[in-house]
Amino acid sequence: MSGPTLVIELAEPLPPAAVGEFRALLVGLSSHFEEKRPGFFDVNVPAERLGVEDGRDGDWRKPFPLPLLGSASADEGLAALVGFNPQREDWRRPFYVYLMGPGVGDEGIFEAEHADEPEVVAVLGFSPTHAVNVSAGCNRAIDHMSTALLTAAVMDVIGGVAKAELLDGQASVVASLPGVLGITDGDGMVLGTAEFLRGWVEHPAFRLLK
Numbered sequence: 001m002s003g004p005t006l007v008i009e010l011a012e013p014l015p016p017a018a019v020g021e022f023r024a025l026l027v028g029l030s031s032h033f034e035e036k037r038p039g040f041f042d043v044n045v046p047a048e049r050l051g052v053e054d055g056r057d058g059d060w061r062k063p064f065p066l067p068l069l070g071s072a073s074a075d076e077g078l079a080a081l082v083g084f085n086p087q088r089e090d091w092r093r094p095f096y097v098y099l100m101g102p103g104v105g106d107e108g109i110f111e112a113e114h115a116d117e118p119e120v121v122a123v124l125g126f127s128p129t130h131a132v133n134v135s136a137g138c139n140r141a142i143d144h145m146s147t148a149l150l151t152a153a154v155m156d157v158i159g160g161v162a163k164a165e166l167l168d169g170q171a172s173v174v175a176s177l178p179g180v181l182g183i184t185d186g187d188g189m190v191l192g193t194a195e196f197l198r199g200w201v202e203h204p205a206f207r208l209l210k
Helices: 016-029 072-081 109-112 117-122 141-158 192-199
Strands: 004-011 032-037 040-045 095-098 130-136 161-165 180-184 189-192
Touching: 004 016, 004 141, 016 095, 016 117, 016 141, 095 109, 095 141, 109 130, 117 189, 130 141, 130 189, 141 161, 141 192, 161 192, 189 192
Parallel strands: none
Antiparallel strands: 004 130, 004 161, 032 040, 040 095, 095 130, 161 189, 180 189
């Protein structure tokens, strides 16, 4: 994905009931929902459903550079061909939200992302057995906000601890926020609760590492 990613660390495998609640949350938030495998969701989540205002006029149009059909009915003709009108940009936010770890999928990614993290384990108080990645498909400011708020919403359902890489100088910004459990990796990573993510989004210096 071309946008930021946050990780939710889990102390134990998710039971089937929790996976069902996880799925139901995303179905409810999404304007597009596809489950590629159990626990791996390809979704579009409108920012407004997360409490974020896009800040664009709902009737805004993006100029289309080529007069493909060369007539006054170009919009209608092209819409018939491709299934949508390219001059009406869709502001739904694309995400991959997926559970990973032993027995559920993406075991190799899980192992690579969790190799040799003694500081993280010390802050967590447990060695993660599984994790959920929340990865945005776009990289505008609204996508960073939506990623944090979507991650917080998922944590409300399944629990866990959020892990986020930090930009240079951000450690001093996040250290005083509520819900911070610890900062590790030479001030390069923060661990926190859903409350932390929501508080960070409200800070003027908020930005995730892509």
